[in-house]
Amino acid sequence: MHDTIPNTAFPDGRKVPVLGQGTWRMGENRAKAADEIRSLQAGLDLGMTLVDTAEMYGNGGAERIVGEAVRDRRDEAFIVSKVLPSNASRSGTLAACERSLRNLGTDRIDLYLLHWRGGHPLAETVAAFEELKRAGKILAWGVSNFDVDDMKELQSVPDGGNAAANQVLYNLARRGIEYDLLPWCRDRGVPVMAYSPLDEGRLLHDTDLVHIAKAHQATPAQIALAFLKTRSGVISIPKTGSTERARENRDAIDIHLTSENLAELDRVFPPPRRKTRLEVI
Numbered sequence: 425m426h427d428t429i430p431n432t433a434f435p436d437g438r439k440v441p442v443l444g445q446g447t448w449r450m451g452e453n454r455a456k457a458a459d460e461i462r463s464l465q466a467g468l469d470l471g472m473t474l475v476d477t478a479e480m481y482g483n484g485g486a487e488r489i490v491g492e493a494v495r496d497r498r499d500e501a502f503i504v505s506k507v508l509p510s511n512a513s514r515s516g517t518l519a520a521c522e523r524s525l526r527n528l529g530t531d532r533i534d535l536y537l538l539h540w541r542g543g544h545p546l547a548e549t550v551a552a553f554e555e556l557k558r559a560g561k562i563l564a565w566g567v568s569n570f571d572v573d574d575m576k577e578l579q580s581v582p583d584g585g586n587a588a589a590n591q592v593l594y595n596l597a598r599r600g601i602e603y604d605l606l607p608w609c610r611d612r613g614v615p616v617m618a619y620s621p622l623d624e625g626r627l628l629h630d631t632d633l634v635h636i637a638k639a640h641q642a643t644p645a646q647i648a649l650a651f652l653k654t655r656s657g658v659i660s661i662p663k664t665g666s667t668e669r670a671r672e673n674r675d676a677i678d679i680h681l682t683s684e685n686l687a688e689l690d691r692v693f694p695p696p697r698r699k700t701r702l703e704v705i
Contacts, residue, residue, distance in 0.1 A: 430653065506539040546581050
């Protein structure tokens with residue numbers, strides 16, 4: 425019997441599971457498409473209903489994979505997509521959203537993010553997000569790869585305080601956001617979405633993490649995800665094209681790390697003691 429996946433809430437009150445699914449590098453190989461679709465559907469079956477994608481991933485291919493996976497079950501899924509900064513002018517954002525909606529085969533995106541900061545003024549992007557929200561084409565908007573100074577600047581533009589999430593690189597090996605960005609977002613009720621929670625697979629081969637995982641009769645991936653489950657306001661979005669790995673990720677919810685376990689992880693993967701530059705991939 426599985427534990428229920430805990431939820432976290434967005435500022436508008438909508439709740440999502442703290443363990444979702446990523447799609448980076450999906451939709452790039454037609455031969456893998458069927459497995460990728462099945463993996464996402466298996467994740468939905470297991471309660472990992474938040475699915476993260478972006479127009480950049482596979483040049484729209486990942487969005488089309490998501491669209492196939494949620495066909496006939498759209499209302500079960502919470503879809504996140506992203507606009508490229510090069511497209512993030514007011515008119516460019518509106519056009520990019522329309523393309524993403526077509527790729528996804530849906531009439532709405534649950535959460536639409538600016539992928540990272542670019543040359544277009546934040547005020548233009550936010551104005552477009554707000555227009556899309558009024559039209560019902562997106563239900564909320566947020567940002568990705570924003571550090572504290574970026575978030576403060578965002579809040580200074582009209583309607584910038586409506587940002588519903590910040591998606592950043594965060595995992596056991598990259599804990600810099602714990603110093604200031606994570607507390608800043610948490611204090612304002614803005615969930616943090618952790619991309620690459622397994623550090624692009626590198627954590628799976630970390631000798632210390634392998635040792636810790638064996639003591640729990642678990643895999644390194646499950647311990648890495650169980651760690652993030654202990655972080656309030658954090659949503660993990662591991663990517664896999666395998667139904668077996670999707671089940672493995674889901675089983676991480678059943679692992680309950682003790683204070684002694686967390687202290688051991690802190691010893692192996694020390695938390696930050698000073699401000700560091702936001703890491704990105």
